[in-house]
Amino acid sequence: MKPRQVLLVAMSPILLYSCVSKKKFAAEQAKVAELTAANTKLTGDLKGCEDLKAEAARKAEALQNEIAALNKQIDYLKENNTTALKQLQDLSVISSSQAESIRKSLDNMGAKDAYIQTLQQQMAKKDSLNMQLVMNLKGAIGNLDDKDINIKVDKGVVYIDISDKLLFKSGSYDVTDAAKTVLGKVATVLKNQPDIDFMVEGHTDNVPFSRGVLVDNWDLSVKRATSVVRVLQKEYGLEPAKITAAGRAEYVPVGGNDTVEGKAANRRTRIVILPQLDQFFKLLEKKP
Template sequence: MKVSYLVIAAATTVSMVSCVSSKKFKAEQSKVAELTAKSGQLQNDLKGCEDAKAEEARKRAGLESEIAGLNKQLEFLKENNTTALKQLQDMSVISSAQAESIKKSMENLGLKDAYIQDLQTQMAKKDSLNMALVMNLKGAIGNMEDEDINVKVDKGVVYVDISDKLLFKSGSFAITPRAEEVLGKVATVLKNQPDIEFMVEGHTDNNAIRGNIGTIKDNWDLSVMRATSVVRILQKKYGLDPAKMAAAGRGEYKPLEDNASAAGKAANRRTRIVILPQLDQFYKLLERK
């Protein structure tokens, strides 16, 4: 009888150990799956950054090629002018005043050369700042679905596109709590760049406004109200300088996709944050000409 009790006790102990081990194994399997998913997302983000960097490198290479061509033309003109001036002076064909005029023209060519070099430096600096800003925005936003939020550089301008399904309910301009969280992450990056100015653009699909939504009469009104809602949150909740922001409504007139399909309409319903280029730096360069 005692032997039976011992056998039953031993079997119970083995069963409990097996159960505990199985639970731990499943928990570890779940952790591995979660880490694998996060790794895949990070790899996708890295690829997107690398693609953007490659595109910017291609554009900069084109500009550098154009600048190199201008530099060659400049050197050619310098050599020709120097030779012509010396020949004319030796032959006593031109007056001293004419020779001085040609000399000043050559000095102006030197100033043009310095101007081109200055422009090249400014373009390289701007490209670097834009890439750093894109990396910071992607890092702050984290693991978001591509259809909900997209950060990119196009023709030297940084864009942050946020889908309206994330920001607003249908036909509304009231920002959702989830959207406030995302805008807070974007605001953190922008706040660390106090010289940056940006515009918030509201975009809609081509569906007409139905019913009575407060004072909203059409998609112009809706797009403007959504843009001002975002600006107001960035100012009042996250402390961004209102003097650095602007709000604009684009209505349905700047679509990304064809409104003929539901997917196209969804892509067109978006809010875009446009990081404005600092043109004053280039105006200062132009004033030196």
């Protein structure tokens, strides 16, 4: 056998081993990249939950401080009124019936104090439930771009804003397949809250629109809202008696219609979790 042939035979195992090692190394690198991406996502989810938890804690602390301040004021007034009543009785300035009337007034003050505390507790409970609902919605939807969907709590009301880019094609009110997937995730969370009512609002920018049976932006916004409602009802089984469909046209903008970005933000469908006013009014009816 020639020397060159001998050399090739000897080098073959080394070259083969080198090739296999590179494949293994590339596979390990791919695994590391996948694990790194998963870790980044989990870290983002954790930070979002921690931020919501911190916000809820701040609100709870502020509410407790307010309740403590009111209790101090009430105790102070009770003490002063009781002292004044005793002094007046000692001086025989007021009659026994008048003193009894004042005592009843003090008792009513205590009842009103309990009533105020009940209202505050109900409001704090509602805020906690809203925060939990937001966390559940964000967890169900995942890391979808905030430009396409935004979930927030404003003045005790939960809002879910979904861009028309995700829901509809331009000038259309037919819900896209990609949007149905997102609506299904939202519907799953809402179905677990059978006591809540919600409104689906359609919004547009200020560009005039007219096509077929659609006369203007009012028509377009209403048709888009009812299209979303039908998907939630017929495909995901939400109770229709709990849903309201509404069109707001271009008259409730969230951005300026003088920029492309502002117009894009204004073209949206908003799901509003409606406050349970009947329960609040029932509390008011129990006013002492």
